[in-house]
Amino acid sequence: MTERVRYILLNGVVIVVLCGLLFTATTWWRLHQQFALGEAALQRGDFTGAVAGYESAIHMFVPFDPTIEQAARQLWSLGEQSERQGDIARALIAYRALRSSFYAAHWLKTPGQDWIERCDEKIRALVPLLRER
Structure with a gap:
């Protein structure tokens, strides 16, 4: 490998790493x-x-950022609070937002599978109650 090719490859690697770091930051x-x-x-x-x-x-x-889990807990809490207040429409908004957020964050796999399953259960239980009104 010539010196010029090594130089180009090294610069390419540095650029890719820097772009990845900037994107993550x-x-x-x-x-x-x-x-x-x-x-x-x-x-x-x-x-x-x-x-x-x-x-x-x-x-x-x-x-691995704990803020993701905090945001999920807050959305879940908003859904539960709305349920306790009898506001089924708002509860569904919170649960659906939580569920769809993890689907939108899909990479190689979908994160938050436990949250998605919990939301699916809540949504299944609440939709019929909303239709009764």
Whole structure:
């Protein structure tokens, strides 16, 4: 291999690694920004804003980041709270947002399978109640 080919290959590897790091850092930053927006909306009592923030945070899926689990728990909590208040439509919005967020974060495999299954159960139970009204 000539010196020029090695130089080109090394530069190519460095560029690919840097692009990967920049992509991961940007996604991580956006994940935390969206989660913070969800938290702020929740503090204001803005259900729609909270759901949107947490849902967007999960869309920015970064493996092993605990914020993903926190966002999922917050969406689940919003669904349960809405259920307790008798607001089935809002509960369904929260559960469906949680479920679809993990489907949207699909990479080589779909993360959050346990959340998806829990949401499927809730949705199956709540849809008939909504139709009765």
